[in-house]
Amino acid sequence: MKISFGRYIATFFMAMQIALFFTIFSAPAQTNTLDIAIVGPMSGDLSPQGRQMEKGAQAAAAKINSRGGVAGNQIRIFTFDDGGTPAGAEAAAREIVKQGIRFVVGHYNSGSSIAAAPFYAKHNTLMVSPGSTNPMLTEFKLWNVARTSSRDDAQGSFAGNYIAKHFPGRRIALVSDGTPYAQGLILKARAALKASGQPAKGLFVVKPQRPRYDDTVAKLRAAKIDLVFFAGLANEYGLLLRGCKEAGLNIQFVSGDGTLVNYLPTIAGSAVEGSLVAFSLNDADNPSAKDAVASLKAVGVNEFEYTLKSYAALETIAGGIDQAKSQTPRLVATAIRSGQPIKTVLGDLSFTSAGDRREPDIMMYVWRDNTIVPAP
Template sequence: MSQANLKKAVGYWRAMLPLGLAMLAIFAAAPQSAAAACPDIPMAVAGPMTGDWALMGEEMRRGAQLAADDINAKGGIGGCKIALVVLDDQGAPDTAIAIAKAFARDRVRFVVGHYNSGSSIPASQIYAKNNTLMVSPASTNPGLTEFKLWNVVRTAGRDDVQGAFAGEYMVDHFAARNLAIVSDGTPYGDGLANKVRKALRAKGHPEKLAIKVRYDQINFGDLIGRMKAAKIDVAFFAGLGDQLGRLIRQSDEADMHLQFISGDGAMVKDLTGLAGPAVQGTLIVFSPEDRSNPAAKDVVARFRAQGFEPEAYTLKSYAAVQVIAGGIEMAGVQAPRLVAAAIKSGKPISTVLGDLTFDAKGDRRQPDVAMYVWTKQANGGLSLEPMK
């Protein structure tokens, strides 16, 4: 994002803040009650609202907004309403850092975000120094919580859980095949690839080829040539869906019909458009279907009534707002450090994902991993379905 665009975005965001924001520091340290007048609670959603991952950003925005609306409709948190604002980090670390600094200057103490681990990790360190609690509904790189910052929580799972699951699945189902691991070189990709590699080797079936591509690469001729030479049958791609789709299509066009497996970064609606029919059979590791959770039934129905399908990160973002609200209620104050401590206390918080509990690092204790496959439907279309 250019400096001009960043200033414009931050200026718009500041204009959206309630006039009482400057008084937040006075009120945050004191318990709130429904009877006492209290200013709105500034809360922000930070994610990729434009660019390659805008679909995920829209899911984050929609999920967080409905959660805030629902909480406000019930009287808010201790009588205080949530004032939600949205800012676009474009999935870029430098923009995320600039946004985090802007939030710090303007005393925003609760953030739902970011999407990309490469954005969440540096932003979280700025938030930690500036008394801001961050709850990510999407960043799965283990490093995000391994820094053991006081202010980091996530409603998503971890790549090491995804990676271990994927590696074990590859050995259990493709033990006679030649395996490859491809990373996009980002913190997300490298973290996921390393866990897959560790799982493969722990089961005595190391990969035959490990290689990195650039995160913005669109031509994979050299990679496909190397995989052909190594007689690769199964490839795990640790990266995002836009690249995976191109890699699947280009491999198919090169008459190399691989079994592709990938992680949650490949959960994009337009993967079929990028990959074409060759996407059939591609395996994706992601969390269990949140929409089928009984706790989410009413929220899912209301999203669908709005003409919006709450896929991927929608309900995790809704839950992120619930976690912040639950932490404030348990702490009895809006002080972020006390709210974070309450969230990480191990006490259950009721969410659309069910009751969630968090460890001292901020990771959810409940398992969050399952395998999906792109399947051809009776009407000839392709859809992503849970493995049976």
């Protein structure tokens, strides 16, 4: 059947009008959104820290959204599990980029962040870590990295100065488990002690995953050491604490936060009592966090070590977008790392050109009755 051109045009426009009607009255309303990924160890031994990250970021997003969002955009949170491993982080990063998400709160582990950061940089994605403390993360000088935690080497300098001030005249030894984390702390602690006029009397390295460290205990005894700064992880530290007590040595121990796990007393026994550990500030006591802490407690959240740092990481991204007046990741990164303060749950935070937090984030704690409390 032959159809005239005029009739064809009339039929076409009628169809378009019907389609437009159903588009207007049937399609859901579209809301401008800002997608942010939360990525960390949501499974495995470190899952409690990962879930803290998730809860903190979700709380920050809810608060910002209640105030109108970021430049009128409502934040949407997407959670990814990296299992706390570099391989898992690389897999999660690929999925995040595949989904078109360009802003990330994560990762938790330094190894995970270091593995994922170059991939994010290559694919125009900005990351703000709430827990990765290895100095190398920002020393690679990637354009896309910032962190709301402090660096490991800040712990070493802090611990060295603290020891010099509070324990003058002691015979000090530095003990490392040989990990990159430990080496960074040892270098800074050693320099701080030397600058204070109290250089360490010895440097000892323990080999990880041994059942006992009697040889190191014997060396500490022979050198008449009465204070040890330990840089490393909890298992080796706990065994060394226990071994020194069993040998009758009266040594004051100070460590970095790699030893800070809730099962340390199980490894060290009563020898953990009175030992000192350098760790982040108690963010829950920050006056700027008062309302956030109350809101989180109201929904059953009572752990804040990484909850509030993740809250602040998401606020840092939002603040960077506001300062840049753009959602272009490179422009947001430049704004964050400009040194201009950004209001967060941890107070005003500012960042170096490499992405390191400028404000101090460290204090000394002491083990009392199988938990840590601020040291006097």
